[in-house]
Amino acid sequence: MTKIKAALLGFGTVGQGVYEAIKSHQEKLQERLVAEVEIVAVLIKEPYKKREIDPSVLITTNFEDILNIPDLDVVFEAIVGETPSFTYLSKAIEKGCHVITANKVMFAKYGKLLLEKGRKKNVYVGYEATTAGGVPIIRTISQQLQVNDIQRVQAVLNGTSNFILTEMREKGLSFQKALESAQLHGYAEADPANDIEGKDAFFKLMILSDLVFGAQPDWDAVEVEGIQHITVEDIQAAKTQHLRYKHIADIYRYGRTLKASVKPVLVAPDHALYSIEGVENAVTIYASLVDKITISGPGAGKFPTASAMIEDFVSGYQIPRYQFTLNI
Amino acid sequence: MTKIKAALLGFGTVGQGVYEAIKSHQEKLQERLVAEVEIVAVLIKEPYKKREIDPSVLITTNFEDILNIPDLDVVFEAIVGETPSFTYLSKAIEKGCHVITANKVMFAKYGKLLLEKGRKKNVYVGYEATTAGGVPIIRTISQQLQVNDIQRVQAVLNGTSNFILTEMREKGLSFQKALESAQLHGYAEADPANDIEGKDAFFKLMILSDLVFGAQPDWDAVEVEGIQHITVEDIQAAKTQHLRYKHIADIYRYGRTLKASVKPVLVAPDHALYSIEGVENAVTIYASLVDKITISGPGAGKFPTASAMIEDFVSGYQIPRYQFTLNI
Known part of the structure; x- marks a missing residue:
């Protein structure tokens, strides 16, 4: 089965939710995507904190390590604040990755720009999780x-x-x-x-x-x-x-x-x-x-927000031409 | 611009809503579908009733007239009762038309069968309007x-x-x-x-x-x-x-x-x-x-139900492989 390689930026509440939900809902994901979804890397801030992450997963404090992963398909971003989120996502798009963000402050400012970048590189820029938590309003x-x-x-x-x-x-x-x-x-x-x-x-x-x-x-x-x-x-x-x-x-x-x-x-x-x-x-x-x-x-919470991010990705992966920018 | 040829079965409240909404929202439809949507025929029951329908539209009491329209793309069905709705839609699918129905009694019984027929002929079977009126629950x-x-x-x-x-x-x-x-x-x-x-x-x-x-x-x-x-x-x-x-x-x-x-x-x-x-x-x-x-x-009403049917069609036309039968 095809493998979809995903990286996770941030391992706070939402990041952990995405990590766990992708594991617990692997069967449904495979059914929908006809592919296996695997988190291959996690970007963290504090290297010495104890985390429940499989030993096979690359854990790094350096975003360049994420960029260097060959054939990375998608980046889930769950970090706080507009920088460095915007830079990271821009680079991920440039590399040809789909990006899924939960970062409202960044997206309110740079959403249009990111969507434009995504269109140019023909990747999906998903931002369902920025607004109203688990509610699929976008x-x-x-x-x-x-x-x-x-x-x-x-x-x-x-x-x-x-x-x-x-x-x-x-x-x-x-x-x-x-x-x-x-x-x-x-x-x-x-x-x-x-x-x-x-x-x-x-x-x-x-x-x-x-x-x-x-x-x-x-x-x-x-x-x-x-x-x-x-x-x-x-x-x-x-x-x-x-x-x-x-x-x-x-x-x-x-x-x-x-x-x-x-x-x-x-x-x-x-x-x-x-x-x-x-x-x-x-x-x-x-x-x-x-x-x-x-x-x-x-409106928030570990799994509802993870739900928004994962459902968003599934939609975007199935229909990459939807850029959810219909009026932009 | 490509023309999408549509037929309307039934011209009661919902049928009229679809007819009027397709006219009033033509600009949006063209933007979304990169095609013009035109109602080319309306199936009615009583031939002598006064109706506000353009003279260019075929008005008929005979469903065979609808089936004989060359290159018909989609049938919107807004008639009551399970028969003849099921027969009409089966024939429309057989002809290669997408079908959009608001008929809950028929669909509760024959939905699975119609969806199966749709899959075989690679056409979209939309039933958003059967349930909860304008609410896009399906x-x-x-x-x-x-x-x-x-x-x-x-x-x-x-x-x-x-x-x-x-x-x-x-x-x-x-x-x-x-x-x-x-x-x-x-x-x-x-x-x-x-x-x-x-x-x-x-x-x-x-x-x-x-x-x-x-x-x-x-x-x-x-x-x-x-x-x-x-x-x-x-x-x-x-x-x-x-x-x-x-x-x-x-x-x-x-x-x-x-x-x-x-x-x-x-x-x-x-x-x-x-x-x-x-x-x-x-x-x-x-x-x-x-x-x-x-x-x-x-939960009902002329334009909310028309909304469900038209939005449903637009989704299905854009993504014909979605058959909305994910678990069936």
Whole structure:
């Protein structure tokens, strides 16, 4: 059977998820791809940490070692921050590898460029895992809604913020206590600023904007507001009126420009995102024929994110001409 | 530009939706398919009814006229009942046409057979529109969850029943009054038996069963119960406990068999289908890696169903080797 040689950049939670899921789902992968998928190398940062990796796998701190692997087919990238991710992926594409990324900060900035590079080298650039965790929103939009004219996207894209808001409403916790609860559950980083100030959701919205509208609004023109100023009193007052605060990323066409915002919004029970609770993510798509579709699921996590990356790769490998850049 | 010649079987609500949507979305279609899509013929039942169809289109009551069209590429089927739909589609496939159907009763029985015929003739058999209206559930499962092991599917698949239950809860209406309201809104047929007794949802569940598990349970072994025996008192009593009745189609692996039911279930607010209201449909998929994904949207209607048929065709035309029969 053909062997698909894969390298993994990063061995944090998501990297480990990809590694383990490729092993545990090997049978399904072989069925779909008529090929065996093997992780042949893992790029790590700290060489002396103990890791559960087969001895046959090359473990290296040097990306050049990855590039030197002959006939490498695909690179799964699960590292944090825009550099060196962009450089690594550019080099991998240049070498002729498919690349699958979970890096939203990098992709919001350099996605168009990477997709362009991928097209030139005829390789697949998959970025399903950058946005909404395990929810297959990128491919739902690019594959399942090709004819519909998408007019607007509204989404809950940051699980940490949504968890905090849910805790504050359900348990009457203060923002601070709810944040601590999120950290205790492992949902929030030690430095939660990107999540609670709306930046994380902003990057994901920009990725969706490129996909849906073929462009991003001026970043400075996007209203970005986090949840850190919402008090438990605000939330309880809303509750008595059967309203909920949801941190919503929203983008739509407005004349010849795009109007985008990422901010807390009061929503009523008939709003599609009203019932999205805890760490879930959800995306509502308003489109010309279908009217409105909402898709929800885990916004983060080891296996849901690994799911997004692996499913993305399988789609892209089967149909390499799909570059998921339909409007770009 | 290449011309894709399409025939439309049936010109009821859905047929008209397909006809109009292909016209109004011609630009997008051309962009995606690098071809023009033209409805060249419409099969109707009553020859003397007034219809808004271009004079250049062949209007006929005789299916043989459709079969005699040279180089016909695709047949969109939107007629009711299992016969003659199955015969028509079999003949269309035999002729080498792609077929796109919205006919759930027929497809629940003959889907496997039609897909087999399609594979032999190397044409696409699309059935997205048979299940959950505009919600692209068939392709979400077959394309976006290829590696995940799907363990269970739970769904609200009958918009009429869900609308009635919603009306009874929100407005305190009796079953009879709520049914009248559904008929008034055009959501329920004059003879609503198939909807309210659970048969409609049953057929859709059997289609999902084939797709997800590669088989259907014995029809006789499936517990099918409608909503007609639920009283407004039942619903109001549940409401005081923050519970809701949802008419849920459910299927999962149970040892070496499949366990399926279609019946009213009391669900709590943390259930994924609790917040599905009115005529919406929703499907929750429980799977090995992603955990749980829910997708919801309009369960019926002129343009949502047309959306499902047209998007389905575009997917199938682009990737004819996808037969959406991954487990069959």
